[in-house]
Amino acid sequence: MFFDEGRSPLRLRRLVHTPNAMTIITARRFDTLQPVRITLRDGRVAAVVPVELPQDECNELEIVGPGLCDIQVNGFKGIWFSSETLTTDNVESVIQWYLERGITQCLPTLITNSAAAIEHGLATIRAARDRSPLLRQVISGCHIEGPWISPEDGPRGAHPLEHVRTADFSEFCRWQQVSGNLVRIVTLAPEVPNAINVAKQIVKSGASVSIGHTSATPTEIAAAIDAGATLGTHLGNGCSALVPRHHNVFWPQLADNRLTCSVIADGWHVPAPMLNCIVRCKSLHRLILTSDVSGFGGCPVGRYRSGTMEADVLDDGRIVVAGQTQFLAGSGVTTGDCVAQFMSICKVPLHAAWNLASTQPATMLNSCNEFLQVGQSSRLTVFRISGINTADTPHFNERPQFHPVATIIDGRILPCTASNT
Numbered sequence: 001m002f003f004d005e006g007r008s009p010l011r012l013r014r015l016v017h018t019p020n021a022m023t024i025i026t027a028r029r030f031d032t033l034q035p036v037r038i039t040l041r042d043g044r045v046a047a048v049v050p051v052e053l054p055q056d057e058c059n060e061l062e063i064v065g066p067g068l069c070d071i072q073v074n075g076f077k078g079i080w081f082s083s084e085t086l087t088t089d090n091v092e093s094v095i096q097w098y099l100e101r102g103i104t105q106c107l108p109t110l111i112t113n114s115a116a117a118i119e120h121g122l123a124t125i126r127a128a129r130d131r132s133p134l135l136r137q138v139i140s141g142c143h144i145e146g147p148w149i150s151p152e153d154g155p156r157g158a159h160p161l162e163h164v165r166t167a168d169f170s171e172f173c174r175w176q177q178v179s180g181n182l183v184r185i186v187t188l189a190p191e192v193p194n195a196i197n198v199a200k201q202i203v204k205s206g207a208s209v210s211i212g213h214t215s216a217t218p219t220e221i222a223a224a225i226d227a228g229a230t231l232g233t234h235l236g237n238g239c240s241a242l243v244p245r246h247h248n249v250f251w252p253q254l255a256d257n258r259l260t261c262s263v264i265a266d267g268w269h270v271p272a273p274m275l276n277c278i279v280r281c282k283s284l285h286r287l288i289l290t291s292d293v294s295g296f297g298g299c300p301v302g303r304y305r306s307g308t309m310e311a312d313v314l315d316d317g318r319i320v321v322a323g324q325t326q327f328l329a330g331s332g333v334t335t336g337d338c339v340a341q342f343m344s345i346c347k348v349p350l351h352a353a354w355n356l357a358s359t360q361p362a363t364m365l366n367s368c369n370e371f372l373q374v375g376q377s378s379r380l381t382v383f384r385i386s387g388i389n390t391a392d393t394p395h396f397n398e399r400p401q402f403h404p405v406a407t408i409i410d411g412r413i414l415p416c417t418a419s420n421t
Helices: 055-060 088-099 115-131 133-138 169-179 195-205 218-226 250-255 272-282 335-346 350-356 359-364
Strands: 012-014 022-029 035-041 044-050 063-066 068-073 103-111 142-145 183-188 208-211 260-263 287-289 302-306 309-313 319-321 379-388 396-409 412-415
Touching: 063 350, 068 142, 068 335, 068 359, 088 103, 088 115, 088 133, 103 115, 103 133, 103 379, 103 396, 115 133, 115 142, 115 169, 133 396, 169 183, 169 195, 183 195, 195 208, 195 218, 208 218, 218 250, 250 272, 260 272, 272 287, 272 335, 287 335, 287 350, 287 359, 335 350, 335 379, 335 396, 350 359
Parallel strands: 022 063, 068 103, 103 142, 142 183, 183 208, 260 287
Antiparallel strands: 012 022, 022 035, 035 044, 063 379, 302 309, 309 319, 379 396, 396 412
């Protein structure tokens, strides 16, 4: 893709079309909002130079930040990574949709399903990565959410009951075998039979264990953390509709500094007071933003089925377990939308919110580069956020909207043409 500075809304320009071609980007840094001119050469940051511009012209510039990284993405447009019919073309299509929404790195997430379906999904994702250098850059591994979760309605969420089962380390080993060791995170419920022993073995193998879709007691949650669990999956969701006021799944996860928690800040999954309390308890240092985008994300209003799972896409944007409106079935938005909503709900400045969806999850995956460090490979998201003042003290004029402009991976610039769906 070649950009003409006079025609493109993004101030990008390919100066020379040779093996040593340079790309120059003029944009505002996400952390200081100061304009800079970034030179990329051979996929790496060659130079970063401050630019003096009139304030009105500066305000018109797009913003550039570390590439969005999402550790929990289930699919899109009717395609699920856990589907028994997933194809390599499906994987490539979903990743392309993510790229168009500013996501530079992710963990495709396979939810509770039959052993054959999960293994098929993992093998297909591996094959898609093997045939595409770009997919190898974007797909940093896989996240298995289930099948070792609570069988109870509520904690189970939209996961099919018939495939919920006892934790089994040999099953995890099969996952790693068929995927080529792509599994980076396993979400499990500590109360599931054999879960604590399996958690210890998974951690010893080098993968991470996350607590989620659970009705565990505080003692069981503490045991999982002692066993090496370091994450809490979408805290505030995947739980009972009614919980005891003192002995529930929230307090032990909020109180333990060994646990980093992910949250879905789409405006639906966690109410504003609870989201603010999570921020105050975990701090911004032990928090990750995820979209948990559903395989039905991006679909028009209606009822959809994947295997035995049915969900309704509602006209207000929610995706719910079919036939009711209380239990959500993943999100309909992607990562950048969650950043905008998080800024609005928690009154958090852009640089702090953006880090939770870029630098912090990438650091957890051991794939984080210092932002705009000369000599490092380039993994950047260029974007706008409307309806919000991006200064340190945000002011909100309307519902914030994230607008991706370009995704940059190792110097390859992928224009974002996605709408806000």
